[in-house]
Amino acid sequence: MSYKxxxxxxxxxxxxVMAEARKVLTEVEQRFGLDMQFTEYDVGGIAIDxxxxxxxxxxxxxxxxxxxxxxxxVGGPKWEKLPPNDQPERGALLPxxxxxxxxxxxxxxxxxxxxxxxSPLRSDISARGFDVLCVRELTGGIYFGKPKGxxxxxxxxxxxxxxxxxxxxxxRIARIAFEAAQGRSKKVTSVDKANVLACxxxxxxxxxxxxxxxxxxxxxxxxxxxxxxxxxxxPDEFDVMLCSNLFGDIISDEIAMLTGSMGLLSSASMNSxxxxxxxxxxxxxxxxxxxxxxxxxxxxLSAALMLRHSFKEEDxxxxxxxxxxxxxxxxxxxxxxxxxxxxxxxxxxSQMGDYIANAI
Amino acid sequence: MSYKxxxxxxxxxxxxVMAEARKVLTEVEQRFGLDMQFTEYDVGGIAIDxxxxxxxxxxxxxxxxxxxxxxxxVGGPKWEKLPPNDQPERGALLPxxxxxxxxxxxxxxxxxxxxxxxSPLRSDISARGFDVLCVRELTGGIYFGKPKGxxxxxxxxxxxxxxxxxxxxxxRIARIAFEAAQGRSKKVTSVDKANVLACxxxxxxxxxxxxxxxxxxxxxxxxxxxxxxxxxxxPDEFDVMLCSNLFGDIISDEIAMLTGSMGLLSSASMNSxxxxxxxxxxxxxxxxxxxxxxxxxxxxLSAALMLRHSFKEEDxxxxxxxxxxxxxxxxxxxxxxxxxxxxxxxxxxSQMGDYIANAI
Ligand SMILES: CC(C)[C@H](C(=O)O)[C@@H](O)C(=O)O
Ligand SMILES: CC(C)[C@H](C(=O)O)[C@@H](O)C(=O)O
Numbered sequence: 210m211s212y213k214x215x216x217x218x219x220x221x222x223x224x225x226v227m228a229e230a231r232k233v234l235t236e237v238e239q240r241f242g243l244d245m246q247f248t249e250y251d252v253g254g255i256a257i258d259x260x261x262x263x264x265x266x267x268x269x270x271x272x273x274x275x276x277x278x279x280x281x282x283v284g285g286p287k288w289e290k291l292p293p294n295d296q297p298e299r300g301a302l303l304p305x306x307x308x309x310x311x312x313x314x315x316x317x318x319x320x321x322x323x324x325x326x327x328s329p330l331r332s333d334i335s336a337r338g339f340d341v342l343c344v345r346e347l348t349g350g351i352y353f354g355k356p357k358g359x360x361x362x363x364x365x366x367x368x369x370x371x372x373x374x375x376x377x378x379x380x381r382i383a384r385i386a387f388e389a390a391q392g393r394s395k396k397v398t399s400v401d402k403a404n405v406l407a408c409x410x411x412x413x414x415x416x417x418x419x420x421x422x423x424x425x426x427x428x429x430x431x432x433x434x435x436x437x438x439x440x441x442x443x444p445d446e447f448d449v450m451l452c453s454n455l456f457g458d459i460i461s462d463e464i465a466m467l468t469g470s471m472g473l474l475s476s477a478s479m480n481s482x483x484x485x486x487x488x489x490x491x492x493x494x495x496x497x498x499x500x501x502x503x504x505x506x507x508x509x510l511s512a513a514l515m516l517r518h519s520f521k522e523e524d525x526x527x528x529x530x531x532x533x534x535x536x537x538x539x540x541x542x543x544x545x546x547x548x549x550x551x552x553x554x555x556x557x558x559s560q561m562g563d564y565i566a567n568a569i
Numbered sequence: 570m571s572y573k574x575x576x577x578x579x580x581x582x583x584x585x586v587m588a589e590a591r592k593v594l595t596e597v598e599q600r601f602g603l604d605m606q607f608t609e610y611d612v613g614g615i616a617i618d619x620x621x622x623x624x625x626x627x628x629x630x631x632x633x634x635x636x637x638x639x640x641x642x643v644g645g646p647k648w649e650k651l652p653p654n655d656q657p658e659r660g661a662l663l664p665x666x667x668x669x670x671x672x673x674x675x676x677x678x679x680x681x682x683x684x685x686x687x688s689p690l691r692s693d694i695s696a697r698g699f700d701v702l703c704v705r706e707l708t709g710g711i712y713f714g715k716p717k718g719x720x721x722x723x724x725x726x727x728x729x730x731x732x733x734x735x736x737x738x739x740x741r742i743a744r745i746a747f748e749a750a751q752g753r754s755k756k757v758t759s760v761d762k763a764n765v766l767a768c769x770x771x772x773x774x775x776x777x778x779x780x781x782x783x784x785x786x787x788x789x790x791x792x793x794x795x796x797x798x799x800x801x802x803x804p805d806e807f808d809v810m811l812c813s814n815l816f817g818d819i820i821s822d823e824i825a826m827l828t829g830s831m832g833l834l835s836s837a838s839m840n841s842x843x844x845x846x847x848x849x850x851x852x853x854x855x856x857x858x859x860x861x862x863x864x865x866x867x868x869x870l871s872a873a874l875m876l877r878h879s880f881k882e883e884d885x886x887x888x889x890x891x892x893x894x895x896x897x898x899x900x901x902x903x904x905x906x907x908x909x910x911x912x913x914x915x916x917x918x919s920q921m922g923d924y925i926a927n928a929i
Contacts, residue, residue: 293763298764299764303765329694329801330690330691331689331691332691334689335691351730351732352765354729361735363736364735365736365737366735366736366771367733367735367736367771368733368768368770369714369731369732369733369734370731370732370766370768371731372711372730372731373727373728373729374728375721375724375725376724377725380724402818404658404659405663405815406711407717407718407719407728407730408728410653410728411719411727412728433819434818434819437819437823437826438826441823441826442826458762458793458794459793462794462795462797463797463801465798466797467801
C-alpha cells in the first residue's frame, strides 16, 4: 500500500520531534512493507516568516493532495503580538479543521504505570490511575458559529459570538463516542451546561437518543463546571468524555495536565472520509526548542494514530505503541519525566527516536 | 444601624447551615450594636413544592424590600427531572442575578494552613498553598445573551446561544478585579479565549485599558484551556483571576475543588448599589441533609461577606472571619475535614455554630 503524508513540522520543538517520528515511520515502512511518501510544508510561525501567513495556499494544496496530515506544533514568542486571526495556532489549526471538516477530535489521556509521580494529583488519587478519552466536536459550536463580530461604538460597543449546534452535528460526534466506549470501559460521560445553554439542552436530547443504539454503554451527563471538579477527585471513574468544541478544549487540556506528561499525548482530528490531522497534545515549547531534549513520544504516537485511523494499518500502529511502551517501561525517558535526582539519566530527543525505531 | 436581610435557606443542608449563620449573626448584633431584621422566604425546590416555581413572586418582593440576600443552597434529586428552566438552581439563581443586576461575583478560594491534605493536589504543590480570588462577571456573556433558542426541523434542527459583551460590562468588572488585586498580591490574570472568540478579543482590549489606571498591578492574560491546566501545576502563582460569566463558572469551581474543602468557601454576588446575594460555594448536598453533620462555615462566612460588602460593617465581618479561623486552627472541624482515623472527633453542624458564635 502507498500513502501520501503531508508533514507540517511547524515551530519550536516541532521539527526536531518530527524528525524522530519520520525515523520511526521509515522503520515501520520496511517492517510492514508500506510505502509512504512524505512531503514537508511550512505551517505556523515559519510559514508567516516564509510566506506571510500561517497557512499558505501551497501548504493547503499539499494537504489536499495527501492522505493524511502529520502535524508538529506551532507558535512562539516571535508571533505572539500579531492580531489573533494571524497568529500561528489559530491561523493554521482552525482553517485546517474547517477546510477538511475534521469534526472528530480524539484526545486520549492515560496515566502510565510508573509515571504516577508526574501527575499533579495527590498520591492516593494518582495511585488509582486513570485512562480517559476525550471525544471533542471540532468544527461546530462557538468556534465557527455565525454571526461573530463587533458592533456599536464607544462604551456601548459590543462583541458577539454564536454557539450553534444541529442535531446532525451532535449525532455524528456522539456516535463516535459511544463506539469508542464499546471498545473501552463502556461508559460515556457527556459534558454540557444544560442548565444555561440552549445548545446543551439539544445536546442532551440527541445524546440520549444515540444512547438507545448502544444499550451496552452507560451514559451519564455532567455540567462542565462539575466535570472540571470531579476530574480532580476521581479521574479513574471516567472513561469516554463526550464534549462540544469549547468544553472539549478545556476538558482535553485538563486531563492532559492530570497525566503530568504532555510529551506523551497525541491527538487525532478526523473527518467522515477517514482523512485526518494527527498532532501531539503539547505545544511548540519554544523555551526548550533546538536543545535536543524535547520528548518525541507524542509526535511518534501521533504517527501511530495516523496509521490506525487514516490508513487502517492497525498492526503498524500497535507496533509503534508497543515500542513506546517498551521504552517507558524500561525507564528510557527524556528529562522532564525524571525526578531531579535521576535527571542525569535523561535521554535526548534522538536517543528516544532511535530506541523506539529499533524496538519496532 | 438597622438592616433588612432576606433569608433564603433553600433545600438540602441549606436550612441547617443557615440556622448556624443566624446564630452567629445574632451574636454579632449584640457585640456590635447592629440591628438586623431577618425574613425567611422559600426558594428552589421547596418553593416549587410550596408555590409551584423556584422563585415565587413573594420571594422576589421580599428580596426587593431587603438590603441584602442571604442565600442557602438549592436543588436535589426530587426536582432533577424537571425541564431545565424550571429547575431549582437555574430557576432561582439566574433570575435573581438578572433581576438585581448582580454583575459582580467574588469567589475566594484559599488553601488553609493545616488543611493541605484536603487538597486533591500532590503534596509538594499543596504544601506551597494558594490564595486565589475569582472575579466573575455574572449578568452577561452567554448566560443571558440574545438570541438563544432553537430553529429548524429534523436533523437540521439547531440550537443557538449568543455570547455577548459590551465595553461597559467588561470595564466595570475589570475595575473590580484590579481594585481587589490592590488589596492583595497586586496581580490580575485575565482568563479568555482570544484566539477563538470575538468577545475575548474585546475583553483583552478593555482589560488592557483598565490596567493603565492601576500601574501598581501586574496584568497577565491566559487562555481558559491553559488556565485550567496551570492551576493544577502552580496555583500559588495566581492572585486575582478575572473571568467572563462562563469561564468564571468553570475556574471558580476548579479553584474551590483545589482547596478540597468546599464547606469553607462562600461567594458574594453584587450590583453597583452594594446590594448583594451571599451564598456558600458548595451545593445543597442532599445526601447528608438532615443529619446535623454539614459544615456551616461557608454559610457563616457568606454572612461575613454580607456584612462587609453590603453593610460596610468591616469590624463585624472580620470578627466572624477571626472566629472561624480560630475554630479551624483549634482543629474544631466537621467530619469531612478530618482524616478517617480522626473522624470520631468530628463536630456537629450546631457545635460548629456554637463555637464560632462564642468566639465572636
Ligand atoms: C489554538 C486553539 C485555537 C486550539 C483550540 O482552542 O482548539 C487549541 O487550544 C487546541 O485545543 O487545539
Ligand atoms: C446553577 C448554575 C446556573 C450556576 C451557574 O452556572 O452560574 C452555578 O453553577 C453557579 O456557579 O452559581
